[in-house]
Amino acid sequence: MKKLIAFDLDGTLAPSKSLLPNQIGLLLNQLLDHFQVCIISGGKYDIFVENVLTNKELDKNKFKNLHLMPTCGTRYYVYENNKWIKVYSEDFSKSEKKQIIEALQKGFEESGYKEIETYGELIEDRESQITLSTLGQDIIRLLGKKGLQIKEDWDPNDHKKRIICDLVQPLIPEFEVKVGGLTSIDVTKPGIDKAYGMKKIMEHLNIKKEDILFIGDHLQEGGNDYPVKAFGIDSLEISSWQETAVAIQTILYIIK
Numbered sequence: 001m002k003k004l005i006a007f008d009l010d011g012t013l014a015p016s017k018s019l020l021p022n023q024i025g026l027l028l029n030q031l032l033d034h035f036q037v038c039i040i041s042g043g044k045y046d047i048f049v050e051n052v053l054t055n056k057e058l059d060k061n062k063f064k065n066l067h068l069m070p071t072c073g074t075r076y077y078v079y080e081n082n083k084w085i086k087v088y089s090e091d092f093s094k095s096e097k098k099q100i101i102e103a104l105q106k107g108f109e110e111s112g113y114k115e116i117e118t119y120g121e122l123i124e125d126r127e128s129q130i131t132l133s134t135l136g137q138d139i140i141r142l143l144g145k146k147g148l149q150i151k152e153d154w155d156p157n158d159h160k161k162r163i164i165c166d167l168v169q170p171l172i173p174e175f176e177v178k179v180g181g182l183t184s185i186d187v188t189k190p191g192i193d194k195a196y197g198m199k200k201i202m203e204h205l206n207i208k209k210e211d212i213l214f215i216g217d218h219l220q221e222g223g224n225d226y227p228v229k230a231f232g233i234d235s236l237e238i239s240s241w242q243e244t245a246v247a248i249q250t251i252l253y254i255i256k
């Protein structure tokens with residue numbers, strides 16, 4: 001039997017940059033009775049706090065089995081003595097950050113895909129990851145569902161984001177530039193992706209690849225969940241949090 005069920009966050013446990021649905025909170029409680037559960041995302045820790053940990057249904061008493069991996073596992077948090085504790089973080093230096101931010105600005109400018117209307121900061125320093133959000137970090141917060149729709153429509157086939165990546169990457173060859181979420185480009189140290197996070201948690205929990213089931217919405221080649229599958233972890237692709245709910249219900253039914 002699997003020991004760890006790992007989930008992508010955006011598009012898998014919740015709609016992009018949105019609150020964890022209560023139904024998912026309730027199902028996670030049940031899952032935490034039987035498995036270690038990891039949530040891994042390109043998003044920063046604050047997003048986990050705002051969108052996941054605020055869920056009223058989630059049972060704090062079960063957090064000892066919950067593992068949070070923001071920014072693709074370059075940070076890792078566990079729950080001990082009634083609070084979330086950072087196990088480690090792997091952050092950029094000041095000069096590395098400056099170099100990356102300049103490259104993102106230049107590449108985005110050159111792409112011609114910069115929109116006139118944007119919402120909040122475009123470039124966000126996530127300490128161990130720098131992220132360009134082409135429409136701005138706050139679009140969902142400011143526009144709600146309409147914002148999500150705009151995000152979904154902006155670049156559904158990743159074409160624009162790939163062009164931006166191709167312009168930025170040569171400027172900072174020592175780092176890795178890749179498509180993040182719907183409208184984001186992530187820069188990390190090379191080799192940092194969700195597979196990296198999975199390796200880290202395997203070390204920490206002393207488990208093997210075979211012990212993990214990963215559930216995500218972007219498992220196709222080029223997607224931000226693909227590295228986990230390519231690494232050889234059993235992976236299940238879903239296309240919405242509702243499908244994730246069905247997947248969790250199925251897991252719970254099977255183990256009964």
Ligand SMILES: [Mg+2]
Pocket residue numbers: 008009010011012216217218
């Ligand atoms: Mg996703």
